[in-house]
Amino acid sequence: MDTSNIGVVFGSLTPPEELTGGAALAERLGFGELWFSEDCFFTGGLSGLTRLLAATRTVPAGLGLASVMTRHPAILAMELAGLSRIHPGRVRAAVGLGNGHWLRQMGLMPERPLTAVTETFGVLRELLNGAAVDRRTSTHEFAGIRLEFPPERPPELWIGAVNERALRAAGAVADGILLSVLAGPSYVSWARERSAAADRPAPPITAFVLASVSDDEQVARESVREAVGFFLRAESHTALVTRSKHGAEVRERIAGLADGEPLVVEDAWIDEFAVAGTPGRVRDRLLELRAAGADSLGLWLFPPERLASQLQRIADDVLPSTA
Template sequence: MNRDRVGVVFGSLTPPETLIRSARLAEQLGIQELWFSEDCFFTGGFSGLTQLLASTERARAGLGLVSVLTRHPAVLAMETAGMARMYPGRVRIAVGLGNTHWLDQMGLTARRPLTTVLETFDALRDLLHGAELDKRTDAHRFARIGLEFLPEVQPELWIGAVNARALRAAGRADGVLLSALSGESYIFWAKQQIGTDAPRPPRITAYVLASIDDDEHVARNAVRDAVGFFLTAEAHSALVGQSRFETEVRSRVASLAPNERLAVEDEWLDEFAVAGTPAQVRNRLEGLLSAGADSVGLWLFPSGDHDRQLRRLAELSGGT
């Protein structure tokens, strides 16, 4: 398996003070694609991305994703430009709506969510290319705003998308970020929605909940709670809708009592995560890549055993 197609996701489960050590270890082990997931209310996305870039020398590092509602596009462009100037050729930024529960907690709503995502993406791209914006969009106002310090090397601009309309619109981006729970059937379907008609089809990276252990039961149990959390949150979305367990998962989630955890079946883990022995994990990753992902970003479990998981990953993906 080509190790250039396997990356690692850091974020909510990574204590900020351990991020530098783990990022350095990942690069030393030959992992060249790093992502930072901004999850509210854990570690800020740009501080996390800065640590990934500052503690490594060559790895590409992406922020994925950052909500279009938590920062004005001009502030997002300003932050992105600074990162791109300091670390040319290594920066990726993925924008999307974000987790609606967290947005509700902050009183942030979009009248037309997809429109807001696309208008923010376009504004971000235009500002980074030196445009001065003087207009209103559906969610924001720009009054003669331009960046003072433009990047010499343009950062990659990605869109995070889940459902069909967003995936079709995401073809304008440098890359498309697919959410955790992405299985083979979903990735194959998502790539069809994105299409390949653009002169440069966007790169597709899928987030994957993962664990590697010589005991497959230990690995499965390490991701079980996380899979249950995401299935509960995404039961309505295409991530579940495009799976063979659509009816079963949605029915089970609908019957949950308040604060009740979803019981996750072993066969669901095979669809929505990558967990097992090194041989099983290798086969599952090859299946996800064959389904249409250009790379996978692994969210490694258990979170308290991150460094050992990185070493196991490097072993099966050809690292040293």
């Protein structure tokens, strides 16, 4: 594994004013890709992606992911086209359903989620290739829409997928597949198998990873414990959790919680759903995820207030030994 396969995820825990410095440092340290995770209601994905691209020179940067419900695909295509013309060959964007809780907060949950994702993906592809779109989908309407400034090099279009049907759909059409945080080695292997298509090469897979490195293994675990708990509660109904050896225990624990009661996250859960520990342990876990089928890994580094030192520590003490 070389450094081109290890990226950095920016997003909800990075104050907008710190994106420029963080992205520039990540590129200088040799990380191979950058991602911006749009989480409601923190920092906008397109403004965040714009900052990542403007702060760097050559590293590819991706939006991961944009909900097909919160951004009309014609507007999303227009924005991506502009970024692709300004930064040719460096832009990628993953689309997907997004967090169901946030969609319900806005009254935007579709009746047929996977259909909404695949239809929107198809429209985005057409618009970014310069075609006119004149049809109604299950979630949007397009009356003769064509981009005035389509990019000469359309951006890579990825799909963020979790469960089996979405993985199969993504494998059939997407330029890449984005896996959420909590993707342990067994899940990555399962997802790789489900996304294989018979009639085309398998698209690359990037897995987001909650990560922290420290000489004290328990300090590293504590840095990611709250985030692991948050995502376990949000994703307990999905294959990310149900496919895990800890899935039944996690779901039983969550089902027994009273309103407002915090989830107690066991160390074993952190070891399954995150990458946290000494440099050697982090190195071994990254290699496991790569061996399981992840073509690249996007590290979401904790604690967020120590982003620069975590980037430096990963670059100095982890990545040189994974080549």
